[in-house]
Amino acid sequence: MSAAIMEVNAEARRILAVSISKLYASRTQRGGLRLHRSLLLSLVMKSARDIYHSSRESEGPPVGGEQPSTEEAMDACSGCPGEANPGHREPQPEPESVEPAPEDPEGCDGEITEDKENRSPARQSRKRRGKASAAPDFLPSKRARLEPGEERYAAAPLGSCCRAGAVDSLSALSLNRVIPAF
Amino acid sequence: MRLPPATRPEGSCPALHARTRLVCRFQDPEPADLSMEEESDTRKINNSFLRDHNYATEADIISTVEFNSSGELLATGDKGGRVVVFQREQESKSQPQRRGEYNVYSTFQSHEPEFDYLKSLEIEEKINKIKWLPQQNAAYFLLSTNDKTVKLWKISERDKRPEGYNLKDEDGRIRDPSTITSLRVPVLQPMDLMVEATARRIFSNAHTYHINSISVNSDLQTFISTDDLRVNLWNLEITDRSFNIVDIKPANMEELTEVITSAEFHPQQCHTFAYSSSKGSIRLCDMRQAALCDKHCKYFEEPEDPSTRSFFSEIISSISDVKFSHNGRYLMTRDYLTVKVWDLQMENKPLETYQVHDYLRGKLCSLYENDCIFDKFECVWNGSDSVIMTGSYNNFFRMFDRNTKRDVTLEASRENSKPRAILKPRKVCVGGKRRKDEISVDSLDFSKKILHTTWHPHENIIAVAATNNLYIFQDKVN
Numbered sequence: 260m261s262a263a264i265m266e267v268n269a270e271a272r273r274i275l276a277v278s279i280s281k282l283y284a285s286r287t288q289r290g291g292l293r294l295h296r297s298l299l300l301s302l303v304m305k306s307a308r309d310i311y312h313s314s315r316e317s318e319g320p321p322v323g324g325e326q327p328s329t330e331e332a333m334d335a336c337s338g339c340p341g342e343a344n345p346g347h348r349e350p351q352p353e354p355e356s357v358e359p360a361p362e363d364p365e366g367c368d369g370e371i372t373e374d375k376e377n378r379s380p381a382r383q384s385r386k387r388r389g390k391a392s393a394a395p396d397f398l399p400s401k402r403a404r405l406e407p408g409e410e411r412y413a414a415a416p417l418g419s420c421c422r423a424g425a426v427d428s429l430s431a432l433s434l435n436r437v438i439p440a441f
Numbered sequence: 442m443r444l445p446p447a448t449r450p451e452g453s454c455p456a457l458h459a460r461t462r463l464v465c466r467f468q469d470p471e472p473a474d475l476s477m478e479e480e481s482d483t484r485k486i487n488n489s490f491l492r493d494h495n496y497a498t499e500a501d502i503i504s505t506v507e508f509n510s511s512g513e514l515l516a517t518g519d520k521g522g523r524v525v526v527f528q529r530e531q532e533s534k535s536q537p538q539r540r541g542e543y544n545v546y547s548t549f550q551s552h553e554p555e556f557d558y559l560k561s562l563e564i565e566e567k568i569n570k571i572k573w574l575p576q577q578n579a580a581y582f583l584l585s586t587n588d589k590t591v592k593l594w595k596i597s598e599r600d601k602r603p604e605g606y607n608l609k610d611e612d613g614r615i616r617d618p619s620t621i622t623s624l625r626v627p628v629l630q631p632m633d634l635m636v637e638a639t640a641r642r643i644f645s646n647a648h649t650y651h652i653n654s655i656s657v658n659s660d661l662q663t664f665i666s667t668d669d670l671r672v673n674l675w676n677l678e679i680t681d682r683s684f685n686i687v688d689i690k691p692a693n694m695e696e697l698t699e700v701i702t703s704a705e706f707h708p709q710q711c712h713t714f715a716y717s718s719s720k721g722s723i724r725l726c727d728m729r730q731a732a733l734c735d736k737h738c739k740y741f742e743e744p745e746d747p748s749t750r751s752f753f754s755e756i757i758s759s760i761s762d763v764k765f766s767h768n769g770r771y772l773m774t775r776d777y778l779t780v781k782v783w784d785l786q787m788e789n790k791p792l793e794t795y796q797v798h799d800y801l802r803g804k805l806c807s808l809y810e811n812d813c814i815f816d817k818f819e820c821v822w823n824g825s826d827s828v829i830m831t832g833s834y835n836n837f838f839r840m841f842d843r844n845t846k847r848d849v850t851l852e853a854s855r856e857n858s859k860p861r862a863i864l865k866p867r868k869v870c871v872g873g874k875r876r877k878d879e880i881s882v883d884s885l886d887f888s889k890k891i892l893h894t895t896w897h898p899h900e901n902i903i904a905v906a907a908t909n910n911l912y913i914f915q916d917k918v919n
Contacts, residue, residue: 290565
């Protein structure tokens with residue numbers, strides 16, 4: 260695989276990771292989910308996914324050892340709509356289906372050392388954590404899971420989403436399964 | 442300030458010759474959250490230049506600015522839900538140089554934070570837009586909106602009060618009737634000028650999504666409020682009903698590909714309005730055609746240049762603002778990197794395209810990471826439609842003269858702006874050698890963005906909002 264394709268591939272993965280962290284963070288934003296912003300994020304993710312996917316096809320089938328994390332990430336995603344604000348179904352655009360559940364906050368690439376979006380004081384100064392307006396992420400999802408026996412991450416505190424190495428499982432995903440709506 | 446000479450030809454813009462001077466600068470000195478204060482400031486807005494606070498509380502960030510139709514008043518809205526109205530000082534023979542200064546006229550809390558219990562959502566009190574109604578009597582009226590509710594405010598002056606009541610004394614206490622021995626007629630006595638703002642109408646519960654714009658119709662009876670998927674038409678007198686005239690919500694939300702980003706009524710034709718989309722298109726609609734204006738009568742879109750395609754092409758083509766020209770013949774749109782002027786008679790491409798900060802094209806990925814790529818810049822026409830203005834980063838703002846094709850970059854900053862100082866044109870160096878006064882792209886401060894600007898309807902006076910500071914510039918002609 261040529262270096263240029265690898266670079267594009269890495270870029271696509273990085274953008275995908277950043278986008279997912281933004282989607283996740285926007286759920287706790289004051290004023291609720293912004294439809295326009297969510298739509299733009301989903302379009303970027305779609306572009307990144309298409310480019311990543313097309314370069315992956317030329318690369319060959321994924322390595323076997325990465326399969327378990329594929330399923331974990333996938334069912335984290337399938338579980339996520341149940342986690343979202345139950346009374347807030349209507350304004351959610353299609354990217355909600357791809358949003359990772361809080362149990363598995365796949366956030367930044369290891370290369371990104373700081374998540375500027377969440378650190379911005381403009382975002383944090385008005386956050387009301389733990390009050391009714393925050394999504395009750397610590398509650399178990401009522402949605403049926405594909406892998407009920409899978410171990411889950413403990414609920415992460417809202418706002419932190421940088422876990423090193425998280426994107427490795429992301430990179431192993433067959434993205435068609437993660438983003439069915441596209 | 443001296444008036445521009447009467448012989449100045451129509452359509453020229455002296456400001457482009459770098460004679461723009463700072464008239465006054467306003468900074469809200471005290472933080473909205475008192476617990477952050479270190480010294481005891483009294484809670485008042487003053488227009489002192491001397492306060493110097495290094496922090497800006499989020500509530501003080503200006504979120505909209507708008508001159509009224511005469512230019513006498515300037516309204517600003519902020520993230521804390523407050524509206525501050527400035528009034529231009531009257532011309533006075535004794536102090537001719539003070540003409541043109543704007544002073545605080547009225548301050549009021551327009552919107553409060555609310556909570557939607559059904560959706561478990563907080564509704565921000567940030568003022569998204571203010572639109573003035575043309576003045577029809579002694580009072581001033583404006584519409585202000587947050588994400589969900591539009592309010593009509595009446596701002597009126599009171600400089601007399603009745604005194605000499607029979608049944609109550611001057612403090613308002615009821616007098617004992619047995620002590621009243623004579624009758625008098627109350628008279629109006631002068632008092633210190635008081636400016637009061639009252640909410641006359643509240644237009645609520647009509648938007649599921651976040652309101653991004655409002656526009657008053659030229660008929661002065663109706664207005665539209667626009668959210669991501671719908672445009673609603675209201676009568677200014679009726680608050681419990683609105684008509685939905687555009688609805689682009691798909692039956693299945695998963696098929697959503699486009700949202701409405703802004704809408705505006707035509708300045709003269711009361712049946713025509715335009716709305717812009719996140720895909721970079723503008724639709725012109727005629728309300729006479731059908732009750733639901735889902736079918737546009739004109740559709741403006743420029744085909745995408747495939748050579749500039751990137752991950753972020755959709756984001757940067759999303760239109761953040763649309764404005765009709767004063768003469769009603771053109772439309773201006775702002776997307777992330779450009780401003781475009783469209784002729785209403787030509788739908789397939791814009792008449793003019795101006796690059797605002799094309800040097801950012803190679804930095805879209807970082808701008809995506811720090812969220813700047815989602816910034817919504819506004820654009821504005823001057824009174825004669827010959828010059829357009831829009832903001833950028835590093836507290837820069839840009840003006841483009843449509844006739845001479847010249848453009849200028851100016852900066853709104855405390856360091857460069859002593860009162861009456863002439864603004865120096867700025868330049869961003871894009872590569873290679875940086876000249877002495879130039880700024881390199883990498884040293885631009887992306888936290889200092891100018892999203893909101895407004896231009897006086899007749900004169901060359903502009904108001905520029907830089908985070909929590911308001912700058913008013915006027916061009917001076919020798």
